Amino acid sequence: MKARLEPYKAAPETMKAIKGLATQINKSLEPSLVELVKIRASQINGCAYCVHLHSRDARAKGESEDRVQLVVTWQESPLYTDRERAALAWTEALTLLAQTRAPDDVYDAVRRHFTEEEIVNLTALIGTINLLNRFGVGFRMVHPVQVKAAAAAAE
Secondary structure: OOOOOOHHHHOHHHHHHHHHHHHHHHOOOOHHHHHHHHHHHHHHHOOHHHHHHHHHHHHHOOOOHHHHHHHHHHHHOOOOOHHHHHHHHHHHHHHOHHHHOOOHHHHHHHHHHOOHHHHHHHHHHHHHHHHHHHHHHHOOOOOOOOHHHHHHHHO
């Protein structure tokens, strides 16, 4: 797979602005939740670059391997708190907005576990990762590949 273009080189000021927004939002919620939301949205959007990046970041911030791997099936796992479940459901609803129309029951669950400010920040987080996924998928951004693994795959 070959990248179509490198957005950070093609439009550095635009990407700097998006990164600034992401940095602000990342500080507004607990790091573990931020990474789980990013991973889940990226899985839905099929962005391998972002799934790789945020899985690595989650592990670096102390997230367990089980929680990182199982976020794809969070509804079926007892490893997530009610707050995380509400955030992941909101992530899915907003990432699949054309299909879901952000249902009232999902919003009501978010309201039970988050303040109004946190809901705005969570929604901005979801919107931002969805925007970044469009860059990753649209421009075919390639995640880092281990040299040994790449060599073995080429044989």
